[in-house]
Amino acid sequence: MLATTLRRSKRSLTHLQSPRRHGGSLSKNKHIENWNNWRGDSEKRFQFNRxxxxxxxxxxxxxxxxxxVLSSSERRKRDSHSGGQEMLRQ
Structure with a gap:
């Protein structure tokens, strides 16, 4: 019985330590690698031009x-209708 328990615990430990435990692939995604390289080299491509x-x-x-401009014009319309804010601004 002890041997069976140890065997089962060893199997569960190897299952927990598996690198594929989250279901992700182990191969690199070519598109993500290309984007990451492009992003990493952005300071070399930067130009302050027109x-x-x-x-x-x-x-x-x-x-x-x-x-x-739009929000300030709305605020002015609202204040002109209520009349309360004009006294605070003086």
Whole structure:
């Protein structure tokens, strides 16, 4: 009985220590490796040129400026209807 118990515990330990215990594959995914290499080399490809500056302004400044303009105009309309905030600003 002791031998059977030891055999079973040894089998369960090898099952727990298996590298495939979570069901993932052991082979590398080619696409993930390519993306990781591309991402790692980004500082070598970076150039501060006209295209980058245009992209930076287009995606980093314009949307937030537009959001600010729209939200401030809504706030002004709301304050003019209620009349309460004008007294606080004076």
């Amino acid at each position: 295209q980058f500056f245009t992209s930076l302004v287009g995606w980093g400044v314009v949307p937030f400026t537009l959001y600010y």
